[in-house]
Amino acid sequence: MLPAKRYAEALIKLGQEEGNLEKFYDHLFKLFEIIKSNNEFNNIWFDLEMKRSEKKQKIKAFFDDDIDSYILNLLYLLIDKRREIILPYIPLYYKQMYDKILGNVDVEVIVAHEIGSDVLNKISKWLWKRYGVKNPRFIVKIDRNIIGGIKLLFNNIEVDASIKGALDSMRKELVKIAIL
Known part of the structure; x- marks a missing residue:
């Protein structure tokens, strides 16, 4: 899943620049748990027939400002590029890189x-x-x-x-x- 790895690498670099490595890690794994267990989120996220603008609104409403703006922007980017399917892999690649940085x-x-x-x-x-x-x-x-x-x-x-x-x-x- 190379695209997922590239998104994770970009987040790692951004996290290092912004001093938010751990914050991004926490938010990505919160998102990962939501993907694994929340049908409401999955029904919105994996609905490929929904208009992009409508999906973004529903995703923003779902999190109700309880997610980092960079992570939310990542979700918007995935929606725009129609790469929703790779979202579950991004936290896993992020974890690998995060663990390597911290040892x-x-x-x-x-x-x-x-x-x-x-x-x-x-x-x-x-x-x-x-x-x-x-x-x-x-x-x-x-x-x-x-x-x-x-x-x-x-x-x-x-x-x-x-x-x-x-x-x-x-x-x-x-x-x-x-x-x-």
Whole structure:
């Protein structure tokens, strides 16, 4: 969806210039939630037979000044260009770029048992030293199958320091040796 990416890039640049990166992020994801759950908005937004001027009026009335003017102008531009269909993708591309600028990374932490914030702080420091991850956002999942240790998944990287991972690795080595 390249057009959506270009719109997101333009918003990022504008957000940086205006000092509104976070504000745009918040408004785009508020809009994203509306797209996912509000039939009234979707009936207006995806009605391709409605006149552009009428659609703009209805969109403005829908938000009732509860949306940033730049985001509203983006909506108007999408209506004018008849690119309504790409709107759901713009927040996703914006998030990718926003996270890259701020160094935010979603890190899935898989453990066998609950862990405390002290462990997450150590993981955070290790991620910074090893991979340059500034702001990890941890998603902790409990998986008793890993037996013990920890497994990290982020940015298409897997760090497996689990007992199950070690046992699987040993098993592969033994099979390889047995075949030779």
